Amino acid sequence: MLAPTRRTGTLPPMQPGLKVGNRAEVRIEVTEDMCPAFDGIVVHRVYSTWSMAHHMELAARKVLVDHLEPHEEGIGAHLSIDHVAPCPVGHVVRVEAEAVELEGTTLVCRVTAWDGTRLLGEGRQVQRILPKTTLAKIIKRAEEPDKEHDA
Numbered sequence: 001m002l003a004p005t006r007r008t009g010t011l012p013p014m015q016p017g018l019k020v021g022n023r024a025e026v027r028i029e030v031t032e033d034m035c036p037a038f039d040g041i042v043v044h045r046v047y048s049t050w051s052m053a054h055h056m057e058l059a060a061r062k063v064l065v066d067h068l069e070p071h072e073e074g075i076g077a078h079l080s081i082d083h084v085a086p087c088p089v090g091h092v093v094r095v096e097a098e099a100v101e102l103e104g105t106t107l108v109c110r111v112t113a114w115d116g117t118r119l120l121g122e123g124r125q126v127q128r129i130l131p132k133t134t135l136a137k138i139i140k141r142a143e144e145p146d147k148e149h150d151a
Contacts, residue, residue: 017067020102025094030091034048036049046086063098074129077126087115091115106129
């Protein structure tokens, strides 16, 4: 579980414009491919939780991306969502992200999804900012065979 917001401020000097309170949003029209489907069968003609999760990740990414240095990358570390209301196909969803905590190399955003003035979902998204070289090493290690399980 995430600790409550502890600090307001900025990340290290490489991102001086990234501050608590920075916001971003995405707007999307709900389409059939955003409906919950299991084994190819659409269960409801409404905005799915996994589509909401995707759009919340996108909005949070927009809070960060313009503040990354060329040698840095952000990676998702956590996402939690309470999906509180349905949204039918054809409606426009506005997903908002706001930086609420910056500490070390961690950015925490509060994320919300709206259909007009009706709250659809809310949650928290966490990103870690790493040097691209560090991220490349992490990915390379993940690509190596797991000798313990491959034996």
